[in-house]
Amino acid sequence: MELINGIDRLPEKARQLYLALGNFDGVHRGHQHIIKKTIDHASRDKGVSAALILDPHPLIALRPDQPLTLLTDIADRAEIMAELGLDYMIVQPFSQDFFSLTPEQFIRQILVDRLKVKGVFIGGDYSFGRFGSGSSDTLCYWGEVLGFSVDVSQMLEYKGKEVSSSIIRSLLLSGDVKEAADLLRYYFYRQGRVIKGYGIGKKMVYPTANIAANPRLLWPGKGVYLTAVGRLEGGLLYGVTNVGSRPTFAHHETAVETHILDFNNTIYNRDIRICFLEKLRDTRTFNSPAQLKEQIMLDIEKSRELIKEFRQENKGRSQSLQAGCSVLRSH
Numbered sequence: 001m002e003l004i005n006g007i008d009r010l011p012e013k014a015r016q017l018y019l020a021l022g023n024f025d026g027v028h029r030g031h032q033h034i035i036k037k038t039i040d041h042a043s044r045d046k047g048v049s050a051a052l053i054l055d056p057h058p059l060i061a062l063r064p065d066q067p068l069t070l071l072t073d074i075a076d077r078a079e080i081m082a083e084l085g086l087d088y089m090i091v092q093p094f095s096q097d098f099f100s101l102t103p104e105q106f107i108r109q110i111l112v113d114r115l116k117v118k119g120v121f122i123g124g125d126y127s128f129g130r131f132g133s134g135s136s137d138t139l140c141y142w143g144e145v146l147g148f149s150v151d152v153s154q155m156l157e158y159k160g161k162e163v164s165s166s167i168i169r170s171l172l173l174s175g176d177v178k179e180a181a182d183l184l185r186y187y188f189y190r191q192g193r194v195i196k197g198y199g200i201g202k203k204m205v206y207p208t209a210n211i212a213a214n215p216r217l218l219w220p221g222k223g224v225y226l227t228a229v230g231r232l233e234g235g236l237l238y239g240v241t242n243v244g245s246r247p248t249f250a251h252h253e254t255a256v257e258t259h260i261l262d263f264n265n266t267i268y269n270r271d272i273r274i275c276f277l278e279k280l281r282d283t284r285t286f287n288s289p290a291q292l293k294e295q296i297m298l299d300i301e302k303s304r305e306l307i308k309e310f311r312q313e314n315k316g317r318s319q320s321l322q323a324g325c326s327v328l329r330s331h
């Protein structure tokens with residue numbers, strides 16, 4: 001897949017264009033359904049497939065006083081869309097000029113004149129144009145007038161639950177990373193550079209890899225999680241990850257620290273990926289470091305039992321997980 005910075009940089013060869021429209025934060029099962037249809041139609045008609053994403057997210061740009069924490073950044077979305085087989089991901093800078101376009105101007109100037117779309121694929125709740133005044137009905141009407149097809153996908157359900165970015169955010173904030181993974185079709189992950197912490201874990205014989213928490217990205221709710229750790233040597237590794245503060249030691253700023261099981265290498269300034277598999281417990285304050293150390297030992301024991309179950313459930317996928325943990329599930 002090729003990442004394109006701005007619609008004007010789409011190469012001339014990208015004609016007979018089938019385009020998915022949306023912000024696709026999370027690229028969850030519902031988004032994947034739209035992307036797959038885009039790819040299938042392009043393949044069948046010997047065209048090319050693409051997704052158009054606005055950056056920054058319009059809600060972030062228009063309401064800076066109400067910051068939105070995202071499920072995925074641009075790099076995450078590009079990686080997942082590439083796995084799906086998309087040809088291009090177009091990232092269009094969201095500017096005041098772009099915001100000011102009426103729905104008709106967006107369709108005529110962007111979709112028809114510049115991109116020359118043959119087909120457009122959207123979700124039923126897609127809105128566009130000034131103040132979001134354009135809807136799926138608007139797009140269908142102009143598609144008939146101007147000669148491009150419009151495919152509208154309604155809200156997808158999986159195991160009786162609607163699949164949406166807002167529902168996934170709620171699940172993650174409550175710590176339900178397993179159900180969130182079902183709706184995403186991949187294990188929710190975060191990545192970052194390993195930084196120096198307070199050295200508390202090392203003193204307690206449980207060294208941790210600390211990564212900086214990007215304030216623009218959502219993290220699972222405070223708690224202790226079983227995680228898979230990617231982008232390190234030594235095969236598929238597992239860890240016990242604490243998301244939150246260090247209340248026992250009176251450090252209350254946000255912290256993300258992972259004790260990687262059976263791994264003792266120094267990895268400062270290395271980028272790692274943490275995939276959240278299951279919540280072990282809520283964050284608690286202990287009366288002493290000794291009590292905390294005892295609880296960490298119990299967390300590790302519980303993790304090893306869960307890892308056995310996880311390996312059994314995911315036979316044949318260890319190599320893919322080792323590649324980065326974001327590999328899409330087959331079901």
